[in-house]
Amino acid sequence: MTAIDTSKPHPARMYDWYLGGKDNYPVDEAMGQQMLALDPRVPVMARVNRAFMHRATRWLAKNGVRQFLDIGTGIPTEPNLHQIAQGVAPDARVVYCDNDPIVLAHAAALLRGTAEGVTEYLQADVRDPDAIVEGARKILDFSRPVALSLVALLHFVSDEDGAHELVRRLLSELPSGSYLVVSHATADFTPEESKAATEKLKAAGVTLALRSREEFARFFDGLELVEPGVEVPHHWHPELGEPVPGQNDGVIPGYGAVGRKP
Incomplete structure (x- = not known):
């Protein structure tokens, strides 16, 4: 295992x-x-992102999606994506993917799914879509719709690393009826704070590529956006989950959306 x-x-x-x-x-x-x-709202932003993932997964499962590919899984925090999906559809198949050794160390917590479904973990980097596709194909049926989840991930992938191209490459492998789920931080609402955060993280070796609403929407080029389209994350189908305390105390500087591949 790679050292942490x-x-x-x-x-x-x-x-x-x-x-x-x-x-x-x-x-x-x-x-x-x-x-x-x-x-000081950063912890609220993290919880809002997590809640968006829960609602999007629940919406997809309720609308017939039975396969999920979650890239940038992060450290397990219950309920995890497979628990939401299999709570609606016990036969759902979920593949988690991350490149962080600490996530691998906790992968067993991600694999406690239903007897009817499948949950697997793949150690790979979003910047290597070929490896992700190769690994996911062994578990998911790419002739049937797959929900590709990239929640709170792409703002850590720069334009130089080809964030939009990576998404297009992954989507190119998925059949009609598949979905893309993305949430992403932005500087649109808090430009000064966002600039300072970007500079501090850069000095610590962490890339933060904050994108505008227009740049975020480009991830969904060629897809059919699910209503209400591009929204601040907690305004995307709020009826499908519980509100996060503090989510309405000022603007949450991010976007979320779900799109269907025609």
């Missing part, structure tokens, strides 16, 4: 800290505290 680098903060471990988890290190908490100093 505790010398610099890692987005997945910071996210875990924001959610009140214990799978993080002092370097992650220190950077998290710096982010809180810039914008």
Whole structure:
């Protein structure tokens, strides 16, 4: 197993800290505290993202999707995606994918699914879509619709790393009737705080590629957006989940959307 680098903060471990988890290190908490100093709503943003994933997964399962490919899974925080999907459809098949060794160390927690369904974990990087496709094909039937979930991930992938191209490459392997689920941070509402956060994270070796609404919408080019389209995450089908405390205390600087491949 690849060694866990505790010398610099890692987005997945910071996210875990924001959610009140214990799978993080002092370097992650220190950077998290710096982010809180810039914008105290960061933990609320993390919970809003998580709640968006729950609602989107629930909507997809209720609308007949039985296969899920979740990239950038992060450290397990219950309920996980497979628990939501299999709670609606016990026969749902879920493949988790992440490149963080600490996620691999906790992968067993992601594999406790229903007897009727399938849950598997794939160690791979979103920047290597061929490896993801090759691994996922062994578990998922790519002749049937797949929901591709990229929640709170793409803002850590720069344009230089080809974020939009990576999404198009992954979608190209999926059949008609598949879906794309994305949530993403933006600087549209909080430009000064966002600029300061980007600079602090860059100095610590973490890429933060905040995108505008237009840039976010490009991920869905050629897809049919599910109503209500591109929205701040907590406004996307709020009836499918419980509100996150504090989500309406100011603007949540992010977008979420679900699109169907025709």
